[in-house]
Structure formats: structure tokens, C-alpha cells
Amino acid sequence: MQQQPNKLRPFFENLNFERDDNTMVINFGPQHPSAHGQLRLVLELDGEQVVKAYPDIGYLHRGIEKMAENMIYNEFLPTTDRMDYIASTSNNYAFALSVERLIGLEVPRRAQVIRTMLLELNRIISHLFFLATHALDVGAMSIFLYAFREREFAMDLMEDYCGARLTHSAVRIGGVPLDIPDGWLNQLSDFIQRLPEQIKLYEDLLTENRIWKMRLEDIGIVTPEQALEWGCTGVMLRGSGIAYDVRKEEPYELYDELDFDIPISDRCDSYGRYRLYMEEMKQSVKILRQLIDMYSKTDSQIMAHSPRYISAPKEEIMTQNYALMQHFVLVTQGMRPPKGTVYAPTESPKGELGFWIRSEGEPYAYRLKARAPSFFHTGILQDILPGTYIADVVTIIGSTNIVFGEVDR
Amino acid sequence: MRKYTPKDNVQGKAKYTDRFWVAPQVPRLSVDEDTHFTNVLQKVKEVVEVLDSYVEIGQLVIHIRPEDNIKALKTLKEDCGYAMCSELSAIDYLAQDGEFEIFYQMLNLNEAKRVRFLTRIKKGQAIESIVPLYAMAKFAEREMYDMFGIVVNNHPYLKRILMPDDWEGHPLLKTYPLEGDEFASWYEVDKIFGKEYRDIIGPELRDPARIDRYDTQRFSRVGHEVPFNANPDLVDKTQTPIEYSSDFLSNYNKGPHEVMDKRK
Numbered sequence: 001m002q003q004q005p006n007k008l009r010p011f012f013e014n015l016n017f018e019r020d021d022n023t024m025v026i027n028f029g030p031q032h033p034s035a036h037g038q039l040r041l042v043l044e045l046d047g048e049q050v051v052k053a054y055p056d057i058g059y060l061h062r063g064i065e066k067m068a069e070n071m072i073y074n075e076f077l078p079t080t081d082r083m084d085y086i087a088s089t090s091n092n093y094a095f096a097l098s099v100e101r102l103i104g105l106e107v108p109r110r111a112q113v114i115r116t117m118l119l120e121l122n123r124i125i126s127h128l129f130f131l132a133t134h135a136l137d138v139g140a141m142s143i144f145l146y147a148f149r150e151r152e153f154a155m156d157l158m159e160d161y162c163g164a165r166l167t168h169s170a171v172r173i174g175g176v177p178l179d180i181p182d183g184w185l186n187q188l189s190d191f192i193q194r195l196p197e198q199i200k201l202y203e204d205l206l207t208e209n210r211i212w213k214m215r216l217e218d219i220g221i222v223t224p225e226q227a228l229e230w231g232c233t234g235v236m237l238r239g240s241g242i243a244y245d246v247r248k249e250e251p252y253e254l255y256d257e258l259d260f261d262i263p264i265s266d267r268c269d270s271y272g273r274y275r276l277y278m279e280e281m282k283q284s285v286k287i288l289r290q291l292i293d294m295y296s297k298t299d300s301q302i303m304a305h306s307p308r309y310i311s312a313p314k315e316e317i318m319t320q321n322y323a324l325m326q327h328f329v330l331v332t333q334g335m336r337p338p339k340g341t342v343y344a345p346t347e348s349p350k351g352e353l354g355f356w357i358r359s360e361g362e363p364y365a366y367r368l369k370a371r372a373p374s375f376f377h378t379g380i381l382q383d384i385l386p387g388t389y390i391a392d393v394v395t396i397i398g399s400t401n402i403v404f405g406e407v408d409r
Numbered sequence: 410m411r412k413y414t415p416k417d418n419v420q421g422k423a424k425y426t427d428r429f430w431v432a433p434q435v436p437r438l439s440v441d442e443d444t445h446f447t448n449v450l451q452k453v454k455e456v457v458e459v460l461d462s463y464v465e466i467g468q469l470v471i472h473i474r475p476e477d478n479i480k481a482l483k484t485l486k487e488d489c490g491y492a493m494c495s496e497l498s499a500i501d502y503l504a505q506d507g508e509f510e511i512f513y514q515m516l517n518l519n520e521a522k523r524v525r526f527l528t529r530i531k532k533g534q535a536i537e538s539i540v541p542l543y544a545m546a547k548f549a550e551r552e553m554y555d556m557f558g559i560v561v562n563n564h565p566y567l568k569r570i571l572m573p574d575d576w577e578g579h580p581l582l583k584t585y586p587l588e589g590d591e592f593a594s595w596y597e598v599d600k601i602f603g604k605e606y607r608d609i610i611g612p613e614l615r616d617p618a619r620i621d622r623y624d625t626q627r628f629s630r631v632g633h634e635v636p637f638n639a640n641p642d643l644v645d646k647t648q649t650p651i652e653y654s655s656d657f658l659s660n661y662n663k664g665p666h667e668v669m670d671k672r673k
Contacts (some may be wrong), residue, residue: 058571063587065556066580070421101466102435228492228518231545242518249521314447333425340435341521342466343514345495356514358500361432364421371496371514379548408571 022247023051028393030059030261036133036397037404039080045390053385053393055378060408068368072334073173074101076365081167083370084406089158090348091406092171097252098344098355099173102337103309107253112176116253117291118161118170120284123194125154125352126349127277127284131202134274134398137318138215143205150198151298153191160184173335174310175303185292192285199281202313207275216271220396222384223268230380233373236336236400239273241266247349254294270399277401309335334363343371350374350401372406417504418583437463437470445522449489456484468523475511475528479537482513482526486542491515491524494543497550499557501583507532509559513539530559538564556581575600588615 028041038059044052064083081088081097093115107115107275132147134239155165160181162170170176206212222232227240237244245262246256263279267274304310311330312323339361345354351373358367377400385393440446440462446469450462457477463470473481485491493516500510506529513526530536538561539546550561551570560581561567569576577592578585588594598610646654 058569061571063580066585066587069581104435122417226544229544231493231495231543232547234543244518244521249518333423336423336430336432338433338435340465341470341512341525342435343468343496343525344466345523352495356496356498356512361455363423366498367496369496375552376545378546378550383544384549 017024017044017272022046024141030056036402038408039397039402039404041381041385041397043385043390045392046217048389050385050388050393051391052331053382055381057378057404057407060404062409064409065368065370068365070364072363072366073337074334074354076368077171077173078167078169080370081169082405083372083409084126084348084350084353084374084403085166087126087349088166088402089122089168089170090126091120092169093119094313094344094346094348094353095355096171096173097346098357099337100304101341101359102342102343102359103306103335105174105304105306105309106173107304108298108301109305110179110295111302112178112253113291113295113298113303114176115171116255116258117288117295118158118168118176119253120287120291121154121157121188122168123284123349124281125151125158127281128154130277130349131274131403133215134395134401135206135212137394137398138212140206140209140212142204146198146201146205150195153194157184157188157191160187167220172303174306175301177303179302181299185295188288189292192288195285199278202246203278205331207278213271215392215395216269216274216399217267218269219388219392220270220273220384220399221268222380223233226380226383231376232351233376234347234349235273235276235379236351236373236380238262238264239276240268246345246352250345252344252346254291257294258287258290271397273399299390309337336361336363344373348373350403350406353406370406370409372409374400374402374404374406375409377402378407412446415504419586419630420583421587435465437465440464440469443469445520446524449485449522449524452484452488453481457481465525468525470525475530475534475536478511478513478528478555479539479542482515482539484543485515485524485526489517489524490519493518494539494545494549495523497539497546497553497649499553499559500555501528501581503532504583509557511536511553511559535560535562540597553642555579558582577620 014243024045026043026045028043040056040059041052042056043050062082064079067079071079077092077095080091083091102334107224128147128151132151135143135147158168158170159165161184162178222236222240224240224242227237227242232240233244241264243262243264248262252403260283262347263276263283265276303313305325311317312320316323317327337359339359341356341358343354343356345352352371353373354371356369356371357365360366374401383401385397388396440450443464446464449469449663450459451473455458457473457480458473460472462472471481479484494513496514497512500512502508502510503585508529508531511528511530515524515525515526523590536559538604540550540563548570550564551566551568553559554567555569555572556579568574572580578590595607595614598607603612625637625639629635629637
């Protein structure tokens with residue numbers, strides 16, 4: 001372009017003031033409050049527009065897959081808590097399910113009911129956390145406080161059940177360790193009665209909010225093709241108009257008996273995904289309501305009977321010699337699943353979570369690959385961020401709902 | 410004689426295995442029982458050579474040659490509707506066979522069916538990237554390279570992803586110990602202070618039960634009660650009663666005879 005000389009910018013024949021490449025490189029993170037953990041995003045900016053994005057991960061890498069190769073299966077279960085620490089029961093469950101499929105174990109019905117309850121409660125906890133932090137990133141402060149209040153009630157329920165707020169380890173291979181305590185179901189039904197009103201409150205505050213819509217609509221477009229080839233799952237996939245939920249398509253636990261809908265959105269943007277999260281919480285409430293009725297129709301067994309793999313109940317261990325011997329061997333040496341490979345997908349709040357386990361008949365897994373949904377949702381950032389503005393980057397990261405315990409493992 | 414420990418696999422081993430223990434095998438079903446899987450296998454067989462195929466825990470497993478991976482996955486994606494690759498990674502069988510096993514876990518969203526491709530490559534052999542078919546490999550193959558050192562040909566940006574760029578060694582190899590190797594244990598010291606500081610800083614303490622009686626930051630009662638972060642030498646020892654001290658803890662490392670001498 002011919003330079004226009006003026007008073008401020010005199011014309012010099014040999015000097016070109018407008019460089020062709022005037023991009024600026026900034027580091028977004030690894031200590032950025034909106035990066036939801038240790039995400040270092042290297043952004044190349046042209047003005048305020050992102051030209052290139054390069055997500056750099058690994059700041060929370062603890063070698064969980066390596067630890068799995070050096071632990072017996074029951075030892076590894078509490079480690080899975082540290083993956084998606086927002087909803088840790090879903091990790092425990094995904095791991096337990098993989099091992100159960102490997103050894104071909106039937107879980108008692110009461111354990112199934114309790115597990116499904118915990119999974120849905122975790123989904124609510126995780127979605128409320130998503131809503132709180134996402135709204136806070138975008139600038140809606142009060143939603144953060146409201147959503148965290150309700151999340152705290154849900155975490156109290158988790159605490160009453162298993163004693164922990166974040167790292168639950170509330171599922172065991174072969175069942176659950178504890179029956180539901182007295183009065184817990186009443187508290188749960190109180191909670192799910194209260195929750196829809198609260199969800200309505202959030203929706204009244206956000207859904208038609210002008211600022212919220214301006215910040216979210218048509219931001220972070222993920223086309224269906226992109227979502228598929230990047231292995232996006234969960235809300236990231238359903239937000240792009242593809243109805244695939246592992247709970248419906250490949251049902252595990254009691255999901256084939258439960259009546260619930262899979263909401264989808266073909267908007268492909270952050271707003272559509274936000275609507276899906278709200279809708280999924282309502283569906284979780286619906287599921288929990290059905291489960292409360294199912295609970296009373298089950299008998300009291302909560303751990304599977306399989307002496308080769310699962311310890312007997314405590315009363316038997318204390319009274320029967322053979323059960324004690326089995327328990328001793330299972331604790332000191334660990335169970336030995338048969339040789340083989342298993343991949344059991346589950347629908348965690350973030351997407352498809354599954355543990356790919358190769359067993360060589362040893363008490364240690366020969367190889368364990370944790371298929372974490374957030375890993376690929378972080379990867380897609382490098383394709384969807386270019387072309388957006390720096391202010392929207394925060395919205396898009398929040399909308400992908402990534403958790404770094406899971407990305408880095 | 411010292412007990413022999415294998416160097417090619419230093420991972421956790423069973424502490425005791427019965428001499429007559431034979432590990433059972435997860436049942437492998439024939440592919441014919443599922444029409445969808447039969448069709449898939451037929452289409453794959455038309456394009457590439459299938460070494461083995463069976464159904465394991467509800468999923469079709471197909472063994473192929475490593476050089477055929479692009480052709481096989483392309484058939485699966487375009488002809489069989491497997492639009493998503495859920496996961497890919499490798500398994501280290503270097504100790505047994507000198508090979509890596511690479512798996513591709515595929516998903517058909519319309520039929521809710523899953524297929525797993527398994528292929529084996531020799532040590533040092535590279536594999537072709539599947540990025541043109543599935544963009545998720547941009548991240549997944551980088552992780553495979555990072556963790557196993559498997560080079561992926563024609564990958565757009567093959568670089569370490571989870572470990573630091575200047576890391577040495579590949580952590581998920583069976584030869585890599587859980588506590589890390591020599592390089593790993595000095596990584597931070599070398600990087601922040603320099604190699605010459607190794608002697609000054611000393612090796613990392615990995616004993617979780619270790620108690621340093623002069624550490625007044627983490628322990629409030631070491632020998633005697635101390636204020637937080639106080640200099641242990643300056644604390645008035647007469648004011649606070651002595652709970653225990655290393656004086657009357659016997660040092661078992663010195664050998665039993667010395668302890669006996671003290672008692673005399």
C-alpha cells in the first residue's frame with residue numbers, strides 16, 4: 001500500500017513504518033484465573049484478534065498412567081480421584097467399570113442404584129461448578145455465589161455419604177463400600193426439590209440477559225465435523241448438534257431403565273452449550289427422583305460376591321477363616337484379572353471418560369490409558385481460537401469446561 | 410550372590426505368584442456372531458491384510474500391519490461410518506518381543522459400535538500419522554511420542570506435550586523407573602541452580618516418614634516444643650520439657666554390638 005504522507009507521518013523513501021507482520025505473542029497462563037488450572041495458551045495476536053493459538057499443557061502432569069502400572073487395582077482407585085477433581089466419583093466409577101467388565105462381574109442392584117445416584121449428583125456438582133466459573137469468567141459475579149451455594153449443598157450430601165468433599169473414592173470395584181446412611185435419601189429429595197427453583201433463578205438471570213447473550217452467542221463455534229474429528233464428546237459434541245450420549249447409546253448401570261432425555265443443540269456455540277448444561281442438570285434431577293423410588297425395592301447386598309476378586313463383607317472376614325484368607329491375599333497381592341484388553345466408556349460430566357486397560361494376568365495393569373475428554377477439548381482450542389478476539393478466548397475456554405487434573409493426568 | 414533384577418522391565422511386579430498359576434484369558438468371540446462387525450471386517454479385509462480378528466468384551470479387535478494403518482482407518486471412516494477416533498496410544502512390549510503395540514480405538518456414533526485396531530512396530534520404527542483423517546491425533550500422537558519415543562511420520566507438530574521440552578527419556582517405557590531416573594531426580598536442581606549445586610542441595614528426600622528434628626516449620630514438637638519457624642538453637646530448652654531426643658534413640662545402622670556397649 002502506498003504510504004500517505006502527512007504531518008505526523010512524513011514520507012521517508014527508505015523506511016517502511018508498516019511492517020507486514022505486526023503480531024504480538026502473549027502467554028495466557030499458566031497462572032491465569034480464567035485458564036481453569038494450569039493451561040498455558042500461547043496466543044499470536046494481530047491487534048486484538050487471535051491469529052494462532054498453541055495450547056501448552058503438562059503443568060499438572062503427575063504420571064497417573066505410570067502409577068497405574070505400579071499399583072494393584074484397588075490401590076489405584078483413589079488415585080483416579082485426582083483426575084477430574086470436580087466430579088471424582090465419575091472417575092472412580094469409570095475405572096471400576098473397566099475392571100468389572102474385564103473380570104466379568106455383576107454388581108448387586110443396590111450398589112447400582114447408589115452408584116447411579118452418586119454419578120448424577122456428581123454431574124450436578126460439576127455442572128454447577130461449570131456455571132459458576134464460566135459466568136465469573138464472562139463477568140457475572142452473582143451467579144458464581146448462587147451456584148456455589150447450591151453446589152455446597154450437593155457436596156454436603158457427598159460428604160454425608162463418603163466423608164469427603166472432593167476426593168470421594170465412593171465406588172469400589174464390585175460395588176460400593178457403604179450403604180446409604182439414615183435420612184440421606186430425605187436430604188437428597190429435599191435437595192432435588194430445591195434445585196429446579198435455583199436452576200430457574202440462574203436461567204432468569206442469564207438466558208435472556210443481553211450481556212450474557214452478547215458474550216456467548218456465536219462465540220466458540222465448533223462445527224460438527226470439527227467436533228467429530230477432534231474426538232469431542234459430552235456437551236461439546238451435543239452442542240454441535242450430534243446426539244451421542246454414552247448413557248443412552250451404550251447404557252451402563254441402570255441408565256437403560258431410567259427415563260431421561262438427551263438435550264442437543266445445533267447452535268454450535270457457547271450459548272448452546274450453556275443451555276445444554278442447564279438442561280442436563282434438570283435431567284439429572286429427573287433421574288435422581290426415579291432412583292430414590294428404586295432404592296427401597298432393592299435388597300441389602302452392596303458388594304458383588306466373587307471370592308477370587310472381591311473381599312467378602314467384613315462380618316464374614318471376622319467370622320470365617322476362608323474369607324479372611326481370601327481377604328489377606330487380595331489386600332497383600334491384589335486381584336489378578338484375566339489376560340485381555342478392555343475399554344469401557346462412560347459419560348462423565350465432561351464427556352466420554354474411559355479407562356483402556358491391558359491386563360497380562362498380573363495384579364498390576366500392564367498398561368492403563370485414561371481416555372480423558374478434556375484432553376481433546378484442550379486440543380481443539382488450537383483450531384477454534386484463531387479468528388476470535390482476545391476477550392472471547394476466556395469465554396471459549398470456560399465453555400469447553402476443561403479440568404486440568406484430567407488433561408495432564 | 411545378589412538377586413537378579415531384570416533391567417528391561419522395572420515396573421511393579423507381583424510379590425508372590427503361585428507356581429501353578431496360569432492366568433485365564435478374557436473370552437474371545439468369533440466375529441460372525443455380529444452382522445455389523447462382519448461387514449466391517451469384510452470391508453477392511455478388501456483393503457488391507459488382516460492378521461487376526463475377534464470380538465473382545467463387545468468390541469471388534471483387528472490386528473493389522475503398521476504400514477497399513479492409514480488405509481485401514483480410511484476405510485473405516487469413509488465406508489463404515491466410524492467418524493470418531495476415541496483414543497490412540499502404545500504399549501511397551503520391548504522386553505518380551507522388542508516391539509511396541511499401537512492401538513486405535515474407533516467409535517461409530519450411528520450404530521454405537523466400537524472397533525479397535527492393533528498394530529505392532531519394531532523398536533526405532535516410525536508409524537504414519539493419522540492427522541489427515543482424525544485431528545485428535547495432533548494431540549494423541551504427540552502424547553504417544555512423549556511417553557514412548559515413537560516417531561510419527563508427517564505429523565504437523567511432533568513435540569513433547571506433557572513433559573518439558575528438554576526432558577530426557579520417555580516415562581511410560583518399562584525401563585523407566587517409577588521414581589524417575591538420574592536425570593529426573595536432578596532436573597530441577599540442574600535447571601535452576603546448575604550442576605555444580607548438586608552437592609550443596611543434595612538429593613531429593615523421598616522418605617515420607619522422615620522427621621527432621623531441626624525443622625521448626627513443619628514440626629512443632631521436635632525434642633522439645635518450639636515456636637513456628639524458630640531457630641532451634643536459640644530456643645530456651647529449659648523452659649520446654651524434652652519429649653524425646655536422638656540421644657536415647659539407638660542407631661540400628663551402627664550394628665547391635667555398639668548398642669550393647671552403651672547399655673553396659
